[in-house]
Amino acid sequence: MTVSKPWVRIGDETRSHAQIDVEARRAAAGFRAMGVGEGDVVAVLMRNSFEFIAATLAAGLVGAYVVPVNWHNTPEEVRYVLDNCGARAVVAHADLLRRARAAMPPGVRVIAAPTPALIREDYSVGEAEAAVPEGVEVWADFVAAHDELQPPFAVSPGSMIYTSGTTGNPKGVRRLPPTPEQTEASGEMLRIVGGLEGWQDRMTDAVFLIPGPAYHSSPNGWLFGVYGMGGNLVVEPRFRAERVLARIAESRITHALMVPTMFVRLLALDEATKRRHDVSSLVSVNHVGAPCPPHVKRAMIDWFGPVITEHYGSTELGAVTYCTAQEWLAHPGTVGRALPGCEIEIHDPDGAPLPPGESGEIVARRVCYPDFTYHGDDSKRRSTGRAGGLLAPGDMGHLDEDGFLYLSGRASDMIIFGGTNVYPAEIEAEIHKLPGVADCAVFGIPDETYGEVVCAHVQPGPGATLTEAGLKDALKATLASYKIPRRVVFETSLPREDTGKIFKRKIRAPYWEALDRAI
Template identity: 65%
Template sequence: MNDKDRPWVLIGDERRSTADIEARAARAARGFEELGVRAGDVVAIVLRNDFPMVEATLGAGMAGAYVVPVNWHNTADEARYVLENSGAKVLVIHADLLASMGDIAPAGTPVIVVETPPGLVEAYPSARSAAAGPVDMIAWDSWLDSYAPKAPPFAVAPGSMIYTSGTTGRPKGVRRTPPTPAQAESSLAVMRQVGGLLPYVGRMQDVVLLIPGPAYHSSPNGWLFALLRMGANVCIEPRFDARRMLERIERERVTHVLAVPTMFIRLLALGEEVKARHDLSSVVHVMHVGAPCPPHVKRAMIDWWGPVISEHYGSTEVGAVTWCTAQEWLDHPGTVGRVVDGTEVVVMDAEGKVLPPGQSGEIVCGRATYPDFTYHGDDDKRRRSARGRLVATGDVGWFDEAGFLYLSGRASDMIIFGGTNVYPAEIESELTKLPGVADCAVFGIPDAEYGEQVCAFIQPKPGVELDAEQVRNGLAAHLASYKLPRHIEFVDSLPREDTGKIFKRKLRDPFWEGMERKI
């Protein structure tokens, strides 16, 4: 494929021009309409990173419909809830996921099945037995071929309706109003700033974006489709692998990368010979999002990759609201940045009073030109999240005197030990510094005397043996005694998503079974 075929999308080892993908998406738009999908309706997809995921998302948007990307790690019951709650008119699903989840579609909902391609079977060996799907399925490729493309002008795409993780019960879909032209341009302006795209205005065909994580997540989903529409080239990995990520950057001359801190940890764990082998000089901008990054990890990445590591903070509901460069972070270690243009971010106490710099409280933010949202089917939850014209993110943090924001952690993750607030992120950051610790998860469990106590699950590095007292002694020099984990468990592996992000609820829920706690 030569320059005239730019922009393109590369998934695994297969490359297609964006023009070809959009032509197939237009067929999908016509097909969705023939199945009764109208503007404002929902198309649900249970798809791994694959071309039909891109085609179905773009096609639904051309028809004016929302896309609900369902986390395919969900249990069948969890997936069924999302499909029912969203009111999905059509389900598009990979064959092996249909085989493992079973009958998750509401009665009467058309199900279109995508054959699981060899690249995904290689990445997910469990997919092998059901890669082709049932013989009586509506097959994606033949279904597309049966429709002529929908002709422009297309409807305004309302975007993806992402279901939040549900810290206090069932997840809710963030349903945003379709953007006006002014709102769309405002969002693009923020993405150009935060995404390191300002030098590429007018020549987006020179951008090569790497998406190494699953696109059902809010951030990769948003950046992927925004940059596709801007005209960038996009590499999408079937599954994150640290070594392959370096190979991909070198081979495709990747310029922009979207990452999460766990990816940094896995990259840094590669041997020095492996790290030195790859030419990463094409990378000009790395965005990391999704979770607090331990300072020593971020500093090590900047030492290795140079001053290309940026960070932004926000949420599915409000988008990116703060941003910092590598140098700003080095000057203000631990920050998630200053407020982006056109956005308001404040820190409030429990009574709604705005707090001064240095005082920690609830992070509340918003952007007047960002499309408003509600939680699908739960307007009350939307009203509860409102703080005047702004929205509570669910995070706790503070500003310094220079206007840089810092996170303490999720309000829902906070451990209340005898009336004292303890934030797991602080403890996890110190744990990952200890020799022999590969990764960890910290959360609160019941305590008859103090209400909650700190619990830590720790994954040692291969061949390393740790004991609880050794860990506590290592933490004692840096943390107050009430922050030290009273309950420690060592495990060979922690339950993770493909990004490496830990499914903390799977560890925490058994401790709270039969007890009341908002988690």
């Protein structure tokens, strides 16, 4: 059956925007009937799915914030987010609700949808687990019980994303509802970063791939941004490398948002598999979320062509830099230059601007972007602010003479070795270059002599044999002696978010737990 454009495809099912909008307007009427309105919160504990999209749109129509809950969270972590955001309603997939049912706050309205077949297959969810628990309101019944909400609709404040919590409890980034000017500015930013400039009059020809979880800010923003522009979307509940290649070929994907870990998994496919799928339809593949090892990015450009682009930003700032493949090849390692309407400076510990070439704290400002606070904690918001409206997202780096930004790492990850600052990202980039390395995490561990020394947890690739002595010896050619890890631990896998961010806190914690120091 042919579905009218624009459409959304998930697995083997395709629905038009018009079909999804009807479901969203019915659900919005249901939210309004339960008293959910402007400034309230609806939490969504779901993997990428049609229900996730409809529930998010529905909350926006009544002016409520949507909190997409990281479904990797433990029940206690889910409880923290739901309590912190003050959710009036929770919409969940059945298997996720079963796992976190005890985390539902008293009095919150819980609505569940059966876990879809593709998700059951991807995550090995049994049929009984995928069914809505007895006594819980069913999403389809909730939608069917209401007529469509009619305009005028409230101004959607968007999603209130909770930061990943790799360094402590997650923080909810709550923005003011956007003005029309801010909405237009955000749309223009997405057109630049997403490679959609010149597509305004033919958005129904764009086919955008979202293979990352929409509880994260970039996939969430791009999914609903492209949807609002009238583009077609192919949404994956889980990244599967060969399946993504097949989607690109079958759906003639033009634009995609990925993270470096996805590049690594794509490159690991055998050559016959790579050749079997046509990727020539791609116009722009933007990556974000974590540093991309230079050799990985070069390999992707060699394979996909000069369509690999990059942007840097944060949940709080949005996108502030952009880099084309050509710019990156001319300035290897950069994350790009400031986007229009964005300002970037590098500051020393006293807050004074540093000249090009000197590393320090990255501070930035995006003009015409709705201001925010951390939900329930304005003091944390104030701690990130700098003079002139600049914001510190917590990263370290430097600018070159041409205005290109380079990242050194997270300020919270910085290792202080005998009074010398050591940036893990630099060491990780060199370890990634070594044959047989699939992944790594570098951080500081306590040392009586130097305060901190460098430690690396390394994940070997399939069939690779690595030794601590061999790895250290190989790094001597590119790193100063104090940057070479004093301790190397080999792991079969590293705890990692779907965005590609490693949960360093979980790896680092045991080294520091006996000391009175924040991790």
